[in-house]
Amino acid sequence: MSNNVRVRFAPSPTGPLHIGGVRTALFNYLFAKKHNGTFVLRIEDTDQNRYVEGAEDYIVESLNWCGIPFDEGPNTNEQFSPYRQSERKHLYKQYAEELIAKGKAYYAFDTAESLDAHRKDHEAKGKTFIYNWHNREKLTNSISLSKEEVDKRIANGEDYVIRFKMLDLKNQGSHGTIRTRDLIRGSVSFKMELLDDKVIFKSDGMPTYHLANIVDDHLMKISHVIRGEEWLPSVPLHIALYHALGWQAPEFAHLPLILKPTGKGKLSKRDGDKLGFPVFPLEWTDPKTGDISRGYKEDGYFPEAMVNFLAFLGWNPGTEQEIFSLDELVNAFDLERVHKAGARFDPEKIKWFNHHYMQDQSNDDLANQFKASQPELESIDVNYISLVVGLVKERATFIGDFWNLTHYFFSAPTSYDEKASKKALKEGTKDVLEKVIELVNSVDDFTTDNLQNTIKGWITSNDIGFGKVMMPLRLALVGALQGPDVFDIMFMIGKKETVKRIENIISFIP
Secondary structure, X not given: OOOOOEEEXXXXXXXXXXXXXXXXXXXXXXXXXXXXXXXXXOEOOOOHHHOOOOHHXXXXXXXXXXXXXXXXXXXXXXXXXXOEHHHOHHHHHHHHHHHHHOOOEEEEOOOHHHHHHHHHHHHHOOOOOOOOOOOHHHOOEOOOOOHHHHHHHHHOOOOOEEEEOOOOOOOOOOOOEEEEEEOOOEEEEEEHHHOOOOEEEOOOOOEOHHHHHHHHHHHOOOOEEXXXXXXXXXXXXXXXXXXXXXXXXOEEEXXXXXXXXXXXXXXXXXXXXXXOOOOEOOOEEOOOOOOEEOEOOOOOOOHHHHHHHHHOOOEOOOOOOOOOOHHHHHHHOOHHHEOOOOEEOOHHHHHHHHHHHHHHOOHHHHHXXXXXXXXXXXXOOHHHHHHHHHHHXXXXXXXXXXXHHHHHHOOOOOXXXXXXXXXXXXXXXXXXXXXXXXXXXXXXXXXXXXXXXHHHHHHHHOOOOHHHHHHHHHHHHHOOOOOOOHHHHHHHHXXXXXXXXXXXXXXXXX
């Protein structure tokens, strides 16, 4: 383990941050904090054609909402600024040219049309076209062309890319493998003959991901690269680039994919749209189309629930414990306990976490959130709302659940559930409820206990079935056979309102 752990989360600002990206950021954060290290945010915006306005701000806001802010990055502790690759492009060209000078890279002038023709020719022969050791001398590049011709083409402004000379297998045989160690997957190997000469510098003057990634990780002293498994095939190229530049490679760890709820295939935005759950931390409005994508924050999830849920996508602590605070996650986290296999996304499980964290919230905090979300509560005392929330929150998963669970605390029912009415309103119910009104009016100290003792005492002493009284009473107060303790409801809405609601249902009974 490096004495100075530095990890980075390096998203591209091409749209909203996917839930898989948040999981990658979280694992980097946990690893950094576990080892008293530094969590760096770097914006990899080398692909200017895919850049989306507002995406960088969205990334930062998402990390902050999740409670996993970066220690170093744009506008924060800029020890190795700048942190946007578009602002670092002057750095990359010199390293590309250094590789050319070392014979480790070369200029390539092949047009898109000529490369496409090669691909089609290979396909027609049942082969796969790979630009590498076996054909680079036959293509249009500074290996096959004379120095004079290369200089002339560059001087004339001809488009070119710079390709990394991955391997030269002519004198080594073409059946070897490259092996390295991954902190999650153990020993991994790659067939040498299948590795191509990747473009590391484009004709538009920007580096590709591969070169910029290596240069920035080295200059920013990144000790561990923790990223998604889709980057695993790039490992041999990245290691080769480090060696070619005379640098020590960081340690690598490749996280498992997040799979669809079915367990088959990678989770996508379409899966969320189809099955009705978000795949982004915050709501996102597409600046081009105006389309709105749902976010976990706006859907009513607590950030603690989301972080706890994501931590278990591909990792487990080796115990039965499922509920972790962020500090507990930091203490428990270990890359050796990250799985190799993909992790199935379960939208019901994150609801389970959210329900748990709902119970941990104070009634006052929940009441303020509830009041802010419900226009009908604008004139209601938040202290009253807090008492109401305390009675029902064990039944709630989201703030948005509260209105359906509590509306009768704020206004009398205007109708009665048809099925419940048939069950609760029988012959003799009017007489029973009129007696209940007498009992309610007789209670001077209007408390839950006094109401319960008075009404239940009357029921017991007269040998009346509890259902004959309590069901129509609940229906009168709520409009349905649901809700918390009847006597709590009566206490909360008060004597006058209780009597009024019982009178209302008596007038409703034929």
